[in-house]
Amino acid sequence: KNQKLTPLVGDRVLILPENDEKATIEEIEDRTTELLRPAVANVDHSVIVFAIQNPDPNRILLDKMTVLSLSAGVEPIICFNKLDGDQKGNGKKLKETYELAGFRVILSSCKTSEGIEELKAYIQDKITVFAGPSGVGKSTLLNRLQKGLSLKTGEISEKIKRGKHTTRHSELIPLDHGGWVVDTPGFTSLSLDFLEPDALKDFFPEFEACEEACRFDDCVHINEPGCGVIAAVDTFKISGQRYESYRYLYQEIKNTRRQYK
């Protein structure tokens, strides 16, 4: 309080014990990351979960979530779940697309257990926030990673609708193998309008290597002549679908920010 700091879930602090039940927080260490919703400090990475099918992935929503994670300084990994029901090899295609964009991708199935050990190793000794739309298998996955682990979701908002007071604080659930999982899904507030439209490109990691070829230093890769990013899309070095998401989100940010003015 003296330093006008409010402790957050996930903070690393120095405490001065007064007795067995009471201690004073003397110091809060500098935060590596600070998420707003859920309000948690020092999250190491996010696991963005989408299903390969049932439901089909909403690619714009997926790309939006990668932008939200990256813009919070939290490295995302993408998990495509329900591999067991994938008859057409769509999982493999999704993996290729997102690896080309520079993300780490895990294909998983709660039925065959494929990918579960990889995911377990990935979240060990880290603070992880899970994200993704409902129905993709987040809770089932978490339960496979550790028995009894699940995410708080629907029930909370139901209570709020009925006007009951519920504090919306998050908690960190300790993992048996070391590490922590945030108990509520991340990036549920999905607006990107806190970003300047021209800043969006910084959160598409695959653009970086091609931007040097752009004729204009301030190219935003939309309509400019001599754009290195558009050239890379034409030669399949950048996924056309990712680029379409970029254009869509760029326009969306422009439109919402215009409404505010």
Ligand code: GDP
């Ligand atoms: P959440 O809303 O993201 O937490 O999703 P749930 O964990 O509640 O799962 C939604 C539905 O998908 C449930 O009926 C699960 O049994 C099913 N499900 C979860 N993972 C898998 C999987 O790997 N394969 C298949 N076929 N179904 C799954």
Ligand code: ZN
């Ligand atoms: Zn460009």
